[in-house]
Amino acid sequence: MDAKQSPKPPIAVGGWGSPSIPLNRTIRGSINYQYPPDFPEDSRTPIKREEIRAARELTEKSKDVSERDLRVMLLACAMRPALAFALEMIRIHWGADRIDSQVRDFIRGSLVWAGLPPDTNFEASAEWRRYQDELLGAPVFQGPPPAKQMSQIELVSANMEARAEARAHEEYLVEKIKSELRMKDSLTDSANLMPDLMADLQEEVEVSISRVDLSHNQHLGPKTLRDLYIANFSNEKIKILDMCWAAGQHYREWKRWFAGELKAGSTPDLAFRKLLLSGIRPSEYKSKPRPKRWE
DSSP states (O other): OOOOOOOOOOOOOSTTOOTTSOOOSSOOSOOOOOOOTTSOGGGTHHHHHHHHHHHHHHHHHOTTOOHHHHHHHHHHHHHHHHHHHHHHHHHTTOOHHHHHHHHHHHHHHHHHHTTSOTTOOOTTSHHHHHHHHHHHHOBOOOSSOOTTSOOHHHHHHHHHHHHHHHHHHHHHHHHHHHHHHHTOSOHHHHHHHHHHHHHHHHHHHHHHHHHHHHHHHTTSOHHHHHHHHHGGGTTSOOBHHHHHHHHTOOHHHHHHHHTTOSOTTSHHHHHHHHHHHHTOOHHHHSOSOOOTTOO
16 A cells, blocks of 8 residues: 655745734743844844833733734744844944844744744734834934044034134234335325235135134034034924035935044044034024925
8 A cells, every 4th residue: 555645834924924824822941043243242132122011012912812913923032133123233323224124033033933934024013013113213322432533522622722713813814914105105006905815815814714714523423413502402302304405415424424434634524523513503503494295
């Protein structure tokens, strides 16, 4: 007699899996995900804690729920540590494109951890919506500067030194013009020359200040300039989009400038530096309000 063939196991179909496969009511183990090498160790702690809490709560609350409700609970359980990961990446100021790519990779691992197919539709979840809201409206960094950056005192000192040198050069130019005027034999000739000389003085002073500010602050990177600027408004939330609007540059230019992709002295570079060194709120720097959907 021919040996009987064993029945084939059921196959998961679609984003939620086949109803023939029982869903997990208890989650064990850890999420299989390899963090990027530059993701800080201390930022991984809140993610692990959220993973543990989510698994415990699912085990406690899923005993008597229906399969339909259990699927919803499993998705929420998988998304909770993913949301914690996204919030940490936003907190340490990673770029939006990188955050989105990393969080999607993480979610695929967390879905498998929760016993759901990796192609489960997660973008309709409340956690995904919150992640997107946080990414769009995240305020810029308001704490102390990250490690290996200049301290707050050093930043202020460097800025004051640059402006003091510009002021000293301006005084030198004024004395130079006065000396030239005293050398004129005729008071009338001096009076006729005064408008042109003063116009030249004003132009040279403005160019000098601009060059001194640029030369002294060019070594300050975008992150350092941003932190110095935000320190002026420690009790306020300053949004990146408002800063872009005030500087007259779109958000995509901010991302390129912040990533070091723009050439020093380019129009966006000068615009962002001028705003960040001004110490003026975006709403005061540019009184016209930012349109709601402007980016």
